Amino acid sequence: xxxxxxxxxxxxxxxxxxxxxxxxxxxxxxxxxxxxxxxxxxxxxxxxxxxxxxxxxxxxxxxxxxxxxxxxxxxxxxxxxxxxxxxxxxxxxxxxxxxxxxxxxxxxxxxxxxxxxxxxxxxxxxxxxxxxxxxxxxxxxxxxxxxxxxxxxxxxxxxxxxxxxxxxxxxxxxxxxxxxxxxxxxxxxxxxxxxxx
Amino acid sequence: xxxxxxxxxxxxxxxxxxxxxxxxxxxxxxxxxxxxxxxxxxxxxxxxxxxxxxxxxxxxxxxxxxxxxxxxxxxxxxxx
Numbered sequence: 001x002x003x004x005x006x007x008x009x010x011x012x013x014x015x016x017x018x019x020x021x022x023x024x025x026x027x028x029x030x031x032x033x034x035x036x037x038x039x040x041x042x043x044x045x046x047x048x049x050x051x052x053x054x055x056x057x058x059x060x061x062x063x064x065x066x067x068x069x070x071x072x073x074x075x076x077x078x079x080x081x082x083x084x085x086x087x088x089x090x091x092x093x094x095x096x097x098x099x100x101x102x103x104x105x106x107x108x109x110x111x112x113x114x115x116x117x118x119x120x121x122x123x124x125x126x127x128x129x130x131x132x133x134x135x136x137x138x139x140x141x142x143x144x145x146x147x148x149x150x151x152x153x154x155x156x157x158x159x160x161x162x163x164x165x166x167x168x169x170x171x172x173x174x175x176x177x178x179x180x181x182x183x184x185x186x187x188x189x190x191x192x193x194x195x196x197x
Numbered sequence: 198x199x200x201x202x203x204x205x206x207x208x209x210x211x212x213x214x215x216x217x218x219x220x221x222x223x224x225x226x227x228x229x230x231x232x233x234x235x236x237x238x239x240x241x242x243x244x245x246x247x248x249x250x251x252x253x254x255x256x257x258x259x260x261x262x263x264x265x266x267x268x269x270x271x272x273x274x275x276x277x
Contacts, residue, residue: 014267014268014269015265015266015267015268016265016266016268017261017263017265019259019261019263020259020261021258021259021261024259035257036257037255037256037257038255038256038257038258038259038260039244039247039248039253039254039255040253040254040255041243041244041247041248041253042243042247042252042253043240043243043244043247044228044232044236044240045228046228046229046230046231046232047227047228047230047232047236047237047239047240048225048226048227048228048232048237048240048241048244049226049227049228050225050226051223051224051225051226051241051244052222052223052224052225053213053220053222053223053244053245053248054220054221054222054223055218055219055220055221056218056219056221057217057218058217058218058219059217067221068218070245070248072244072248072253074228075254079261079263082259083259083261085226086259088226089224089226092222092224093222095222095224100221100222101222101223101224102220102221102222102223103220104210104214107213107223110223110224110225111234111237111238111241112234114225114227114237115227115232115233115234115237128224131224132224132225135224136226147268148268151268151269151272152268152272154272155271155272155275155276156275156276157275158275166275170266170268170271171268172263
């Protein structure tokens with residue numbers, strides 16, 4: 001099972017909100033044996049909403065090492081943002097080795113890259129940072145499934161409300177994600193990153 | 198200031214690359230800003246420190262207590 005298969009799995013979901021535990025379950029079904037921990041931390045949400053930290057933990061000379069993936073998320077943000085952050089960071093567990101940040105140089109590059117707004121990014125930022133940016137779109141596709149998009153686009157929206165507001169409320173997702181997925185360009189972007197509709 | 202930044206870097210590198218664990222991957226979801234590289238390094242260091250010291254809330258489940266809603270039912274109610 002690939003990351004695309006996981007997104008396709010959620011594409012037909014009509015029950016909302018999508019639970020990060022369900023995403024973790026799919027990742028385990030993809031053959032990942034990591035111990036996954038959700039870690040709520042008190043950090044400045046203006047700086048960092050969340051992070052993934054995957055490491056090998058060696059407990060002793062005679063015990064097998066454990067692979068642990070800590071999914072960090074800032075406590076001081078809405079449940080909707082926490083879900084999105086956790087879904088994105090969970091998907092990074094599936095990063096190919098070339099996309100992983102595992103050396104001091106990689107880490108320095110990642111930090112520098114994360115400080116650059118995506119619209120100002122360049123191809124020289126490296127595969128780690130581009131994977132990081134791409135994963136936001138993958139996570140958006142999971143928390144706002146394609147089937148839910150189709151249903152909401154056909155809905156009669158009450159006067160005084162926008163489709164984006166209704167979608168964000170019903171799916172319990174951040175409004176920027178509702179705006180992104182409801183945009184006219186989303187189906188072609190989705191097709192480009194997932195491979196098919 | 199440089200001294201402080203260097204100490205912070207050394208502390209973060211020790212958390213990520215030292216001790217009994219071997220780093221495989223790190224990724225991040227940044228906030229809306231504004232922030233600097235040092236702010237970001239400090240936030241990563243803070244998160245890992247809280248996890249290691251046991252002050253963070255750690256669970257094997259996200260524990261989502263939100264009630265699931267069927268979008269089809271919501272759309273049907275909007276039509277009526």
